[in-house]
Amino acid sequence: MxxxxxxCLPWQKAALEDPRYSRYLYWHGSSGMMQTVRRPKLFKLLSSKAQRWFRKYLEPRADKRPANLAELPKYMEDRWLAKGANDREEEREDETLCPSMYSFHSSLEDKNNLLSTLVAYGIETTVDRRSKKDRIRAWIQNSSIVEEEEEEEAAGAVGGVGVGPGGRAVRRRHHGRIASDTSETASSTTTGR
Structure with missing residues (x-):
């Protein structure tokens, strides 16, 4: 949710090495009575009620965490995002990608475990650039052929010059103008406007 x-994910790894998780722990552990503690940036996007709900369900200690989602219906009718959350999106640490998706916090062991799992399920983990470019090129060419056929069908429906049944000239429009054809039959049809 x-x-x-x-x-974005609230943090990459639930470990003290992860700065986002450390900030969350500091915020979660504070009551805010004696000193104000900065909320983690992504939690600022949420309404205060949603923040309370996530603080309960993202409790660091498993024994204190709710066992099920029984309390969720109480929050369903409430606002989940803070007013002006769209304005705050610009304040994110990195606008190009969600920082929690970066792998610089992950250990080499975690990466190797993930790669071996992906390979075990037959998911390609290395990319051959040439084959990737070839697949993209083929996809683009196939897409452009479909578009050309669709344009020709649409042009035929609007009415331009073409060959109809029995080899007779048929009028069709292309981009609002009558198309000209070099054949005798087609030129005689277009001149009789």
């Missing part, structure tokens, strides 16, 4: 609302 957090990813659906904010577009």
């Amino acid at each position: 957090f990813v659906c609302l904010t577009g």
Whole structure:
């Protein structure tokens, strides 16, 4: 739900090495009574009620975390995003990609485990640039052929010059103008406007 609302994971790894997780722990552990503690940036996008709900369900200690989603219906009718959350999106640390998607916090062991799992399920983990370019080129060529056929069908429906049944000239329009043809039959048809 957090990813659906904010577009990012709250942190990469639930470990103290992850700065986002450390900030969350600091914020989660504070009551805010004695000193104000900065909310993690992504939590600023959420309404205060949604923040309370996520603080309960993202409790660091498993024994304190709710066992099911029984409380969720109480929050369903409430606003989940803070007013002006769209304006705050520009304040994100990196606008190109969600920082929690970067792999610089991951250990080499985690990466190797992920790669071996992907390979075990037959998912390609290396990319051959040439074959990728060839697939893209083929896809573009196939797409352009379909577009040309669709344009020809649409032009034929609007009415321009073409060969109809029995070899007779048929009028069709192309981009609002009558198309000219070099054949005798077609030119005689277009001159009789």
